[in-house]
Amino acid sequence: MSDFDGLKALVTGGASGIGRATAELLAARGAQVAVLDLDPSSVEKPLLAYSADVTDDASVRTAVAAAVADLGGLDVLVNNAGIGAHGTVEDNDDAEWHRVMDVNVVGMVRVARAALPHLRASSHAAIVNTCSIAATAGLPQRALYSATKGAVYSLTLAMAADHVREGIRVNCVNPGTVDTPWVGRLLSKATDPAAERAALEARQPTGRLVSAAEVAGAVAYLASPLSGATTGTALAVDGGMQGLRLRPVGQ
Template sequence: MSECEGLTALVTGGASGIGRATAELLARRGARVAVLDLDPSTVGEPLTAHRADVTDDASVRAAVAAALGELGGLDILVNNAGIGARGTVESNSDAEWHHVFDVNVLGMVRTARACLPALRASAHAAVVNTCSVAATAGLPQRALYSATKGAVHALTLAMAADHVHEGIRVNCVNPGTVDTPWIGRLLDAADDPAAERAALEARQPTGRLVTAAEVAAAIAYLAGPLSGATTGTALAVDGGMQGLRPRTGTR
């Protein structure tokens, strides 16, 4: 597949998980791709990599400038960098609330702000934000994380409205529970990892976790020219978790 041939892309949080799968898929589809990450040491060709801390505006601007200097412009921004949080509204300190919002929401703002001048010069400009089913479905023990992803969902719609007349499309993907290193760490920390994995799988109608490759495919679609009529959309990649209510038994 070569629908991204000749395009350039920047992926934040691109050294692992969904971001890495997305960067590699865009490259396979013909794009030249740069990755921004706190630890880009594992990233190799055909990707290029730059260290960036999305909570630091100067770090973001420097990394974006370096990446765009290599790429020669920008057509696609994938705002994927993010962190998780567990607990009810009582569980997390003010400092943690501020930090998770700083990464998950303001990190996207800083990166988009740095990239917009280059995106305005593109004939195929697209921004894809990694959101979550947590933005639209009430999940237990995810108050802080859900609040940030609800903000990402709203931010996506507002950005789409602001930039549609500049030819910049803005969409987001809403994954369910994805089998990533972060989920692996959560499972490892559980009292009964096997039981916790079974519970996560059971709450998705498909009966399994979403793969990073499946989310990457959705992001690549929204980022590419074949979705040129799509903006202001949240694409669920959640195994039916948000919309389906299947029967769990038989008569």
């Protein structure tokens, strides 16, 4: 496909996982793509790489301005940078709540705020936020993470309403458990990593983890000019976890 020919895209958290898969897919479909990441050293051409910390407004503004200057404009923002958190409401102190909220929610705000003046100049402007099934389903041991993603879901709807008349579409993807380096690190800390992986796989009706490429495909769908009538939408990429209620195997 070449639906992104001539378009300029910016992907945060684009050095690995979902962000990297998305950046590479957009580039393969014709976009010029810039990646923002804390450590973009692994990013290779044709992707452009910029170092940025989404918790630092000056860092974000500097990186976005540099990326837009090098790209020659901006049409698509993929707000993907984020971190995980584990535990119930009792398991994380105030500092950790503030830290994860600062990255997962306010970080998206900082990047969008820096990008919006450039997106307004585009005739195909789109923002896609990486949310999570945790925004719409109660998952155990994910209180802090779920709270941030619930905020991202609401933020997406509010942004879509605020900017639709400016010609800027805003949507989000809600992945299930994705086979990324972060999940790998989480599994490595489990008492029985194989059993924990099996449990994560079993809670998704497809019986397997979601791939980063599958999430990237959903991001590309929402960002594409072919989806010009789609805004204010949350697209679940979760192996059926959100909507399916299967009977036990054999019944």
